Amino acid sequence: MTSEFPLTLEGMGERAEERPGGTLSLDEQTFNEFYAKTSPSLLAYLSRVSGNRTVAHDLLQEAYYHFLRTRLPGMDNAGTKSYLFRIATNLLRDHFRAAKRRRLPLPEAPPDADTSERIQLRSDLEPVFLELKPRERELLWLAYVEGYSHQEVAEILGLKALSIRLLLSRCRRKLARMLRERGLGPED
Amino acid sequence: MNFSHCTKEQAVEQAARSGRWDDDLRAHAAACSVCADIALVVRFMQLDGELARREAGLPDPGRIWWKAHLREKQMAAERAVRPIAVCQRVACLWGTLTATSILVWEWPRLSSRLDGLKLLLHQAASPGSRPQTDLFAFIGGSLFMFLFSILITLYASWAEE
């Protein structure tokens, strides 16, 4: 799958820039190591925000492709990872825009061949999360699964850092209400 | 404490993440709606995050790297031939402009010759003048074919791009 996503530098300081072409930013071995560290969490993010495993796989490959075309001088591991998440977030946005334009349904992820307990747990949790808007899913995932600070979440989503606190508090309230309505809150 | 914020948010988030609560904080989270939401949401997100990460089926990194490498090479090759396409287009434009300029410049002389041909055409009513009519059709056809081929070349050059 191809994307119209342009690599932008907004919010990432002067550190990242699109390569003029020719070679990739990492050799194969370095890429393999970086991939091993980042891909499980990136796929989880893409999978839960898109709600579709096939789409998540396509976007994951596209995100790494864009990443490999980017020059990242002096960026530490954390910065590199958050830049990867920013690329992925932009690809998700492109995906949702295209799906809306073509009025494509966004199918839910099919369950994997897994233990029945996990399927049960997943079928309890996933529909609740998918009821949130994509932007709300992104916010909550980055803050509470990836543990990014408000500043980092703002950089990844291309939002103002000051607005994150308020947006996050709204999303939290909404998700907590949904969980309680489905009896997934605390027993007391 | 106000409706949407609480000073203990950070501490509650940390405790919900690590599962290490002290009694005061637990009591506070039970009484404060903001912190109760945080505790519930953080626990849900951690659980779902763990579940999502454990799902198998990551694409092979070697395949991603090679695909990226091939795409990059392909793009570099496209960039390399771009100047040739630009030169082709400039040459086509130059040819068209030159042909048009010559036509405009030479029009008075050409026009007088065409008048001569028209005269010959009028005389074509007589059976002996057929070769002159053919000559006129030949010149007109050639001119048309010339302009048509220039247009086709220009279109092909643009379409290729």
Ligand SMILES: [Zn+2]
């Ligand atoms: Zn509180």
